[in-house]
Amino acid sequence: MDTAACPVKTVFKRELRSYFDSPIAYVFLVVFLMLTGFLTFSVSRLYEKGSADPWPFFFWHPWVYLIFVPAVSMRLWAEERRTGTLELLLTLPFTLTQAIIGKFLAAWAFLGIALGLTLTVPLSMVLLGGHPDAGVLLSGYLGSFGLAGALLAIGTWTSTLSRNQVVSFVLAVMLSVFLLLAGWPPITDLLARVAPPLAVRIISAFSFMPHYDSCLRGVLDLRDFAYFASVIVFMLTATHIVLENRKSA
Amino acid sequence: MLEAHSLNKWFDRIHAVKDVSFRVEQGEVLGFLGPNGAGKSTTMRMLTGFLTPSSGTARICGHDILAAPIEARKRIGYLPENAPVYDDMTVLGFLRFIAEARGLSGVAGTTHLRKAVELSHLDGVLNQPIDTLSKGFRQRVCLAQAILHDPPVLILDEPTDGLDPNQKHVVRTMIQSMAATKAIILSTHILEEVEAVCTRVLIIANGSLVANGTPASLKQQSEWAGAVDMTFPENTGDLTALFKGLASCKRVEKQTQRYLLFPHAPGRLPQETTALLSAHHLSPLAFSVTEGRLDEVFRTLTTPAGKTSKTP
Numbered sequence: 001m002d003t004a005a006c007p008v009k010t011v012f013k014r015e016l017r018s019y020f021d022s023p024i025a026y027v028f029l030v031v032f033l034m035l036t037g038f039l040t041f042s043v044s045r046l047y048e049k050g051s052a053d054p055w056p057f058f059f060w061h062p063w064v065y066l067i068f069v070p071a072v073s074m075r076l077w078a079e080e081r082r083t084g085t086l087e088l089l090l091t092l093p094f095t096l097t098q099a100i101i102g103k104f105l106a107a108w109a110f111l112g113i114a115l116g117l118t119l120t121v122p123l124s125m126v127l128l129g130g131h132p133d134a135g136v137l138l139s140g141y142l143g144s145f146g147l148a149g150a151l152l153a154i155g156t157w158t159s160t161l162s163r164n165q166v167v168s169f170v171l172a173v174m175l176s177v178f179l180l181l182a183g184w185p186p187i188t189d190l191l192a193r194v195a196p197p198l199a200v201r202i203i204s205a206f207s208f209m210p211h212y213d214s215c216l217r218g219v220l221d222l223r224d225f226a227y228f229a230s231v232i233v234f235m236l237t238a239t240h241i242v243l244e245n246r247k248s249a
Numbered sequence: 250m251l252e253a254h255s256l257n258k259w260f261d262r263i264h265a266v267k268d269v270s271f272r273v274e275q276g277e278v279l280g281f282l283g284p285n286g287a288g289k290s291t292t293m294r295m296l297t298g299f300l301t302p303s304s305g306t307a308r309i310c311g312h313d314i315l316a317a318p319i320e321a322r323k324r325i326g327y328l329p330e331n332a333p334v335y336d337d338m339t340v341l342g343f344l345r346f347i348a349e350a351r352g353l354s355g356v357a358g359t360t361h362l363r364k365a366v367e368l369s370h371l372d373g374v375l376n377q378p379i380d381t382l383s384k385g386f387r388q389r390v391c392l393a394q395a396i397l398h399d400p401p402v403l404i405l406d407e408p409t410d411g412l413d414p415n416q417k418h419v420v421r422t423m424i425q426s427m428a429a430t431k432a433i434i435l436s437t438h439i440l441e442e443v444e445a446v447c448t449r450v451l452i453i454a455n456g457s458l459v460a461n462g463t464p465a466s467l468k469q470q471s472e473w474a475g476a477v478d479m480t481f482p483e484n485t486g487d488l489t490a491l492f493k494g495l496a497s498c499k500r501v502e503k504q505t506q507r508y509l510l511f512p513h514a515p516g517r518l519p520q521e522t523t524a525l526l527s528a529h530h531l532s533p534l535a536f537s538v539t540e541g542r543l544d545e546v547f548r549t550l551t552t553p554a555g556k557t558s559k560t561p
Contacts (some may be wrong), residue, residue, distance in 0.1 A: 012350045
């Protein structure tokens, strides 16, 4: 009984496997790849541009994530509640924090797999004789992965709020779209009409976009990653609070 | 092995569990009885750590569920109500996950897993996805999950709910086979089950414990315990007044030629009756002393106006 494996790893393995045990994973991966491919090649016309700049490819990631990430996260806790397995999971001998981290990391790893499969895009650039900037590619991929994690953490939290996955999905999309666009002029202008300037500046400082943009420019700034990490920690803490409250409610 | 100390649970303004205390020792099978919504599941959820008590606590093999929740949970096997399991996994995959979560890996994990599978009769379905299984199998998968780490304390919330009589029998046999080495709590509202497997019964109504004793001692509380049931030939006159004169007789019920004599307390009534019968040269067609009835005790204790006993 004392050769305890790491509980986070145990939860992580089960959760990640559960994606691939059902058709969900394959449907998601195919849709994700088709969507990024379509937007990159047909809308941004990456190929016709004849340049090896990966910007048109990364540009679309936040918008694909906007739908894709909540679709991955919505089941995380809502499904456990609906089927009652939450009771099973939370009475096993590990802490709530370990369960939350294990499940979150599994979903993030799944997003990482999806993102990893898009490496065919830069690969095709190289095969076609282009020389994409390795630094930009690296920081772009890291930024994209960080952004996915932050959006996922939001979806993780919203999936604890209801046992209905649709509610969780819609809430996550709304929160995500707000945080993606919070720094965007049309939104800040709208906010400026109802809120004092300081509040507008604070809200727009929460936006994902400036941090993601700096990654796309090939700048590996620790502050951007600290930002994504702090969003993740904050949302997972909120997840913990909601689940803990439900226990003692 | 398990001690609950004045457990209380409030849901907003509803006092769902009120000051519940009890102990369960090794070798005991404690039947947790009560109407739906009486607080059985809530109590079990507090013991297993799924809900936090509003006040009070419990100790599992000496480990406090609030101060040392992980140590306490390690010693519990829990079958939640409706036997939730991860549907998309195979039986084997699911049990491997539980083994790992219980810290059982490698050889130890395989040994435990094999034993649980054998006890729950799951050999034939190990590689099937759980969502293709019938309710009886799902229940057994969840039971296998609960006993996998051979816990000293087993908490089973309605283990036979929704099963057919054969499946119920299998589950009861499993419980009995494990009873000697464990402390078992099971909730149910099937009274025959209590008589079949439990060594002690707790009855809970509106969140409070209203009875705690062996099934036999509870039956003694029944109005039917030691009552006399007689039927006389057609031409016998009315004997009600005669029987009412017996010292131990509390009440007489008459249905045509059948008489039911209820005692003040189980004991002397049958002898007194036979003495009276021979003194008056009366010979009934049928004469029997009834046992106490758990369902009647249950009804009396769990309903405000439960004092309505009907003849069968």
